[in-house]
Amino acid sequence: MKLKKWLTFGTGALALALAAHSAQAQTRGGTLRMIVQPEPPIIVTALNQQAPTQYVAGKIYQSLLTYTHDLKPKPGLADSWDISDDGLTYTFHLHKGVTWHDGKPFTAGDVVFSLSDMLPKTHARARVILNKYVASVTAKDDLTVEIKLKSPFPAFMLMFEPGFAPMMPKHIYAGTDYMKNPANQHPIGTGPFMFKEWKRGEYIKLVRNPHYWKEGMPYLDELIFNVIPDSASRAVAFEQGTVDVLRGGDIDNVDVKRLRALPNVDYTTKGWEMFSPQAYLIFNERKPPFDNAKVRQAVMTALNRQMVINNIFFGLGKLSTGPFVHTEMFYDPNVPPIKFDMKEAKKLIEESGIDPGDYTIRMLGFPYGATWQRLDEYTRQTLTQLGFNVNLESTDAGGWASRTGNFDFDLTTSYAYQYGDPALGVERLYISANIVKGSPFANVQGYKNPELDKVWAQAASAVDPKERQSLYSQIQTTLVKDMANGYLVDMEFPTLYRSNIHNLVTTAIGLNESFDNVYIDK
Template sequence: MLVFSMTLAACGGGGEEPAPQDDATQEEETEEEAAEETAGEPQYGGDLIYGQTGNPQLFNPLYSQDTASGDIEDLIFAGLMRTDENLNVVPHLGEPVEVSEDGLEHIYRIYEGVKWHDGEEVTADDVVFTFSIPLHDDYDGPRKSYFESLESVEKIDDYTVKFVLNKPDAAWPITAGWALLPEHILGDVPVAELGEHEFNRNPVGAGPFKFDEWVEGQYVRLVAHEDYFEGRPYLDSITVKITGDSNAQVLQLQTGDIQMGAFSSEEFSTVETFDHVNISQILRYAYNYFGFNFRNEFFQDLRVRQAIAHALDRQAIIDATLDGHGEVAHGPVSPLSWAWTDDLTVYEYDPEKAKALLAEAGWEPGSDGVLEKDGKKFEIEILYNEENIARRNTAVIMQEQLAEVGIKATPKSLEWGAFLDTINPPNYDFDTIILGWALGTDPNPIAIFHSREIEKGLNNISYVNEELDRLMEEAEVTLDEEERKEKLHEIFKILSEDLPYVFLNYPMDNVAYPKNLHGFTHHPRVPFYKAHEWWLEQ
């Protein structure tokens, strides 16, 4: 999946807008830099155990859609391009060499000598194969919209390919970095069978680590790719251990059952006391939200969505569930994005205004205090994934806050895999959800909110806004950055006002790692960024 696409986040912490770090953090970073300077030459060897709360579903970047799978895919797979820690698109397995004047033809060169994990060379055949899959009529994965502008992909020679677009696409340099799949392994598999193919449980990629073993619900073990084109990783292996939930993750960090892992901001003060780990905290390229299922007639009335936004004290939620490490969000754009704007519609906490809006929409209190309309009580479920303690606590607080305005909300949790099955096509079986998006590099939210994404894409809330569809399509083909930024700002403004979600917060990304680990670069979106450079001081 990589950072190029949006993924559903199984875990997530709090959030705050970028600001100068306080003295304590600056001092800690200075000490870490000093430690790097005195660590000496990188050493080969060592096995790193990394904790992750969510269970991966499969390993195929064209079919997975969650961070639990996608984060591990970043170790296994690689594409022509990647994003650096500043979210710039830079060369990886290849590089762009020519773009036509009209922007419709893009030629890329693949570096020679790049090897798949089985020793075969990565060639133009693999690029053509990978990018042809989402163009096929039988492709039923969730990523089709990312390739809407791609007309064809052609092999020029063994190390050169040409992408032909059917329209200008500002995001194409990002999409061109999609992780490659091996043609020599999957080339004869019918596209209709790829989503369920055994490869997705025993993958072969060209990334820095090779898949070794997956014991479902327990761990995924990866070993160093000896022929990785940027050099053999220093670590012998990385084992991603499935910890189950946020509390277990922190406990296992404390006991040493895992050596490294992300943790929620609500646990920050606890993890700070662990003397065997360093902590790195940066703004994550993501947001958390409370989403409405528009198949439920309750939420088709904007006044109801506005009332709920006014009924939720989002700052109180941040304070109670994230230990205050957070900034209230009002729209779908990250402060880290080049397209950031604060010109968004703000729904302040105002329970009385919420009650007035609900009354205006025809909802009146029943004998038990729960609102009623046309013989129906305003009773809903708040669905969240059970691994995420912050979301559980958020659901409980929301239950209390919504009760104050007459809405009976019942929290309900599911294991991550069951949660995804429940909310996604073809089920859409929920009233509301607490969830988060780990954002893609391109800030256009077309993959989440366009109506074409309802049946097979990422618009699992079934939201339809024709004006928004048009604007997102226009932004997709606008190549001038300033003109595109204006269109994106209009899009963000509409979404902040129309409330398909109540946007909750911009999360912080907190990572604990062993004090003898060197080479770690904290990326705002990719946990295993440049993991081939990580090494353990023996």
């Protein structure tokens, strides 16, 4: 079978030479102080994919690739790769000399274990792709992995970033209860930083990996992720210089303009190209009243989403028109719009045949800061205007993930990453096969449409971009008509950081990167 080479640069000798040259030019040492909020329940990405987990764990765990800002693949743990002409065989050539933090060698066996055993059982997003499309994963030798697909899947090359497909150590996890493995409390990866300490409620500390596989890297001595529950206190910490970086969501959007204007502060919205986050409402569609599409339509028609963008997100975002954000591949701008009209919303409630006063909605609060608290309060107010009784229930990040993943709610708010191609980041939220307990980023609303499931499958496997566009346009129109989720805001996340910090945002996964080439001018 003829193979076409996708990449030839990044091979071992060249990569090491570039790293050595780069190391001479950078300043070594120092501590980078950040914020992780809310405090994650765990920092093992294979077991939890919430945003705070990915942020911290991206420095510990790595994947085969990373991506440029325009979503082109570049080397990670794989130096190069080949793809067969029929699009069914992918061969990855791994970097030689990589070791886990405990000194054991990283080999093709770890890749096979990760993609064939652990991730299909523990990772909500990866599970869908690996179970549906991957026929086999084989170690051809210690540094060569061959992956055969059941059918063509054009999005496949976009899944090998550390949040989606983290490589996990076979010698640590094979044959164990993944959720109860002691290594979950002391993560072991291949990344440039190693787990040092987690003082609950205060900070997570990572330290330099002295045996990192890129010679001379990382440049920093340690990373500290501070736990600061209050958004106002997080803004003060940055203003006073006790933290160096603010990630999107760390502070209230109202504070962004003021902090951005401080001396020696840089600002960027780059680094979210892979994620393209969307804020949305999740209706539990298994029971009344949200099993009724007209009720879901009524709620969305009653929400003044432009007001939400202007006054709650302070302009950082665009109005969602449907399940695909405007930066997503195959986005269709011609989907019928969701218009704000309270009179029409009340008419839809009448047409639904329900009496809102018969229901007390258990609304599960989204514990990711003041912006989300205000959005939840506004949503509750809107439901009350429609005649519903509403109990807004508070919880922490772990509690929200558990309750949402186990369908223990009537309504909640969330945001999800769309991962460049809808087959990777959007499909998982709507197909019947992904109505599974355990993850808040599956089809937790319980939306079922068998005919649309077939269209999703056709669109994911289609090779012709025009055919994919036609199929995905059909999907978008149907999901808006059914109001399978409540599409709110195509989000924009800012990053603020000290001007003496370099190489902080260099790829499409931004602050979830490894930080191996980040350095601080003294």
